[in-house]
Every structure is written in structure tokens, then in C-alpha cells.
Amino acid sequence: MGGVYWEHFSHQADMGVRGIGPTLAVAFEQAALAMTAIVTDPAWVVPDTAVEIRCEAPDDELLLADWLNALILEMAARHMLFSRFEVTLNGQRLHATAWGEAVDTQKHQPAVEVKGATYTELKVEKGESGRWLAQCVVDV
Amino acid sequence: MNLAQLKQMSDVEWRIAPSGKMRVPAVIYADQALISEMDEKVYEQITNVATLPGIVQAAYAMPDAHWGYGFPIGGVAAFDADEGGVVSAGGVGFDISCGVRTLHTGLKAEDIAPLKQRLADRLFTHIPAGVGSTGLLRLNAGEMDAMLRGGARWAVEHGYGSEADLDRIEEHGCMAGAEPSRVSEHAKRRQRDEIGTLGSGNHYLELQEIVEIYDIKAAERFRLRQGEVVVSIHCGSRGLGHQIGTEFLKQMVIAAPGYGIDLPDRELACAPIHSPVGQDYLGAMRAAVNCALANRQVITNLTRKVFADLVPGTHLTLIYDVSHNTCKEEWHTVGGQTRRLYVHRKGATRAFGPGHPSLPGELRDIGQPVLIGGSMGTASYILVGTEEGGTRAFSSACHGAGRAMSRHQATRQWHGRALVDELASQGILIRSPSLRGVAEEAPGAYKDVSAVVEAADRAGLARKVAKLKPLVCIKG
Numbered sequence: 204m205g206g207v208y209w210e211h212f213s214h215q216a217d218m219g220v221r222g223i224g225p226t227l228a229v230a231f232e233q234a235a236l237a238m239t240a241i242v243t244d245p246a247w248v249v250p251d252t253a254v255e256i257r258c259e260a261p262d263d264e265l266l267l268a269d270w271l272n273a274l275i276l277e278m279a280a281r282h283m284l285f286s287r288f289e290v291t292l293n294g295q296r297l298h299a300t301a302w303g304e305a306v307d308t309q310k311h312q313p314a315v316e317v318k319g320a321t322y323t324e325l326k327v328e329k330g331e332s333g334r335w336l337a338q339c340v341v342d343v
Numbered sequence: 344m345n346l347a348q349l350k351q352m353s354d355v356e357w358r359i360a361p362s363g364k365m366r367v368p369a370v371i372y373a374d375q376a377l378i379s380e381m382d383e384k385v386y387e388q389i390t391n392v393a394t395l396p397g398i399v400q401a402a403y404a405m406p407d408a409h410w411g412y413g414f415p416i417g418g419v420a421a422f423d424a425d426e427g428g429v430v431s432a433g434g435v436g437f438d439i440s441c442g443v444r445t446l447h448t449g450l451k452a453e454d455i456a457p458l459k460q461r462l463a464d465r466l467f468t469h470i471p472a473g474v475g476s477t478g479l480l481r482l483n484a485g486e487m488d489a490m491l492r493g494g495a496r497w498a499v500e501h502g503y504g505s506e507a508d509l510d511r512i513e514e515h516g517c518m519a520g521a522e523p524s525r526v527s528e529h530a531k532r533r534q535r536d537e538i539g540t541l542g543s544g545n546h547y548l549e550l551q552e553i554v555e556i557y558d559i560k561a562a563e564r565f566r567l568r569q570g571e572v573v574v575s576i577h578c579g580s581r582g583l584g585h586q587i588g589t590e591f592l593k594q595m596v597i598a599a600p601g602y603g604i605d606l607p608d609r610e611l612a613c614a615p616i617h618s619p620v621g622q623d624y625l626g627a628m629r630a631a632v633n634c635a636l637a638n639r640q641v642i643t644n645l646t647r648k649v650f651a652d653l654v655p656g657t658h659l660t661l662i663y664d665v666s667h668n669t670c671k672e673e674w675h676t677v678g679g680q681t682r683r684l685y686v687h688r689k690g691a692t693r694a695f696g697p698g699h700p701s702l703p704g705e706l707r708d709i710g711q712p713v714l715i716g717g718s719m720g721t722a723s724y725i726l727v728g729t730e731e732g733g734t735r736a737f738s739s740a741c742h743g744a745g746r747a748m749s750r751h752q753a754t755r756q757w758h759g760r761a762l763v764d765e766l767a768s769q770g771i772l773i774r775s776p777s778l779r780g781v782a783e784e785a786p787g788a789y790k791d792v793s794a795v796v797e798a799a800d801r802a803g804l805a806r807k808v809a810k811l812k813p814l815v816c817i818k819g
Binding site for chain 2: 214242265268269270275276308312314315318321340342
């Protein structure tokens, strides 16, 4: 299956994250990678510590924001960065494992801290090509 | 912004008459150049704000307004609780009570010139900044709640500063009505070791030289002398505020239909002030304001220690501390009537004029210092609140330059190392854990702060007092 990637899009003050994939879960994983890439190069983050994440929301879009916000909470409270994600969706429930390591200023050169995932440009949809897109602007 | 959709009231005031669901007009304060460059999203967002229940008089945008979340950054709106007025998590923003404080050093620029490198290095070592940094304090549950209730007063009681500092902080350093029990465990977990940290992004600690005085009388009252050095600290409520913003945004989006509120944009999520969600948010938001005040107070103490070590005998005294992202209960005169309103300032500074009872005795007859932050290479300003500001935008002014360019555009245009070298050649020392972060925050990525301040002055929102030039900038 091709078409698995992430990208950033511009917002005047902040930054947009977008994940694309064949399934909603993969699009969510890619959006999370895009978020790490705001802070540092994901390739510099060794995925050696796993953290479990669960969340739930009334619709797919709010679930995406919840998922990214749950990661932001773990990044902030554990002082970690994540580079590998495995998302399982069951209706409006999400269960995921995120792998990463503790922030190392020298190694990761973190550019900016992510404050929160917002509802600006928040979109989750299946395109005509059958691929899923999951995106929103994150406040930095 | 397309000027054809605006009615020009003066060279710095533009009005949008109510149409559609707008309950009040929208007013933008900016000169023609600033408004022409303003994002069309500001128009969309400020007219959306004008549709919210219970809004009073008008929705206002400051000269530095830009595309925000729900509210534009640089947005001001006041609500009457007894007329169905709302409180909006989006209208306050994620970094609750992010703000600026400025301190006198009593030193002249020439006195610190030989010490500049050492001051820069020592401040960078002692003030935790950047992603993953932690403060020296670890708060247990009881201490966390005490800090959230007490704000800067809590910090002073724990040895981080003196009673005199509190006089020079909005709310006398402690926001009343804070409810730590309304702050989630997640928010508290994020904050456990973040007190006394600067954060990242546009947050900074700067040494600045007073290079120009515009208003001699006000400058004398604020004790600002040309050639002297001040310290400015820009940061907020850290992880705790971000988490509260995130959680209540979701709660309010879900609750809004139940309150009969039709949201034109989810980011405008709000709840009636007289509702359980509204009251919970106010209690948590005020706790976050206290967190920001405590944070700036602890950082002030760290800064004082560095100065005491390197320049024995220096005493850093606080000029004032302002908060940018807040919702505050205030009394304002509207149509000849004095009303209690909930004033949202999202990326805007409170600017009380002379005579306001909340100002400390020695500032009451002159007005509130209004501190406007620059961006590394550019100037910062100190203004003073005006009497007419009360009728312009509920005593509010701009808060900074505002971004003109996205972070991606900035990194395409500038490289961190080259920028640090270039600023050093201009006598501005930058210290930051991240060169990419420096590039993203390049001075050229921001609007011209001088034009913003000029427009605020001409619009009567606040009056220029002094201009500050950066000497050292510690960037998160």
C-alpha cells in the first residue's frame, strides 16, 4: 500500500500537521509523526520506551485532537519525544502505543514545545483515492 | 485584508457594521499599512466573536491582530453574565496568562558592557529554558494547590521575592476566585516540575537598554532613564495552562449545543458564565493565571541571583507585570452605565488609565505600565494606559509585534547560526538550546513592532513612554 506519509502545512503563528494513510489508524500515526517533526527530526529519536495511550471522543475529528493532545501530555509530563506509533481504533475509542526516549537537548536540538492540538483546520476524511487524511493546527 | 468591507472611522480605526448573526459591530484599530497586510482570517474571526451571546458594545481587534484560534490573537471582547454572556476557552487561549514583566537593574548599559557575555552565559545556565527543561521546584499535591491559589504571593511567601513585587503585578499578584479543585490531575501532572521554567517558542528573557523616552512625566514615574538597563521576562502558565485550555475547549464544544449556543467555529467554544461548565472553567483559568504569576516570580528570583553574583549590590525592582491571555471580571462604563463585565483579552494587554482603583498608589495618577514585547533583534516598548482607552476597547492595547510569517517560511529564509552571528555583530547576544528555534523566531518573521505601537498610540489605546533595545536574549 503506497501513500503513507506526513507533512506540515502553514499557519501564520503556528504549524499544521497532516497524516495520510490507507486506514484511519495509519493516518493518525502519521499525524503524530508530523507533530514530533515540529520539535525535532523523528529519525533522531530512538524508540526504546513504550507508553500506552487511550482516549475517546464523540467523533473522528475530536478523536484526532484528543489523540495528539494525549501525546502532548505524555511528551510534557515525561519529558519524552516519540518516533514510532501503533494506533488501534475501535469505533470512537483509540488505543495506542507510542515509542520514544527522553528529551536530550544536545542530541534532539528541540526547536519548540508543542502546547496543544487545536480545532483549527481540523479535518479527518477519506478521499476519493480511498486514502485517509487526518490534520489540524497545533499551537506552539 | 480587503478594505472595501470596512468603514474607515479615522486613520487608525475601522468598523464592521453588524450583519448576519453579529450582535454588535466589530472594530479594528490599525493604520492603513497594518490593516492592508492583516490576514483575512482576522476579519472572519472578529466578526465571529461579535456573534457570541451577551457580548457588549463591540468585538475589538488590536493593531497586532493575526489569525488565532476562534478569537484572533489581538482580540478583545467583554460579556455581561446577566445577559446570557459567555466565557470562552478559545477566547483566552492555550497559554493562559502568558505575559511580560520588566525589572529595573539600576545599571547603565556601559556598566554591563564588559559583563555582557558572562551575564548571558550565566542567565542561560540558571534559567531553565526550552523543551524538556525542568525547574528546581517539585510540587506535591498540597503545594500545587497552594501555588494555584496564591500565585506570585505564594512565591513571595516561599522566599522568591518581596511584598513590594506584589504591588507591581496585576491582581496584586494573586487572582481571586481560583479553584485548584477544577484543575485536572493531568494539568497538575504537566506542571509538577515546570515552575520556574521559561518554555519555548516566542518566550524569552531579555536584557534591554532604554534607548528613547517619549513621555518624560510617565518615564519619571516609572523611573525609566535613557541608557539604563532593564530585564524583561516573557512566559506563561506552562503545561498547566495549556492542558486546561485543551480540556475545556473540548468540554465547551460538547456542551455548547445544550446551552443553545450555535458555534460559527469550534475554536470559539464557550459556555454561559452562569453555568457549571462556565464556572468550572473560570475557577481553573484563574488558577492558571496564578500559575503564570508564580512562574514569572520564581524566574525573577533566579535572575536576581545571577545579578547578585555577577554585579554585587544590584537590586532588581519590578516595574510591572502584565498578562496577555485572560478573562477578567472588571467594571466598565458602557452607555453611561457602570457594568460588571467579563473581559477576554486574547493576545492583548490590559491598559488601565489614570485613576483606576486597581493600580498601586504610586502609579494611580499616571496610569498602568503597558509592556510590549519585541522579538530578539527588534525593539520592545513601554506604554502607559490612557483615560480614553476605557472607551476605546475596555482599556486594552496591543501585546507585541505578531507574526507576519509562518515558522516554515522563517526556516527557509534564515539559518539559526548565521542569525545568531548577525545579531551578535549588532551587539545582541542570543543564547538558545535550539538553532532551529532561533531561525523560526527570526526578527524578520514578525511584523514591525514600532508600527504596531505607533498605531496603538495614535488610536489612544495607550501612550508611548519608552523604547527598549535588546542587549541579551535568552530564548527557550
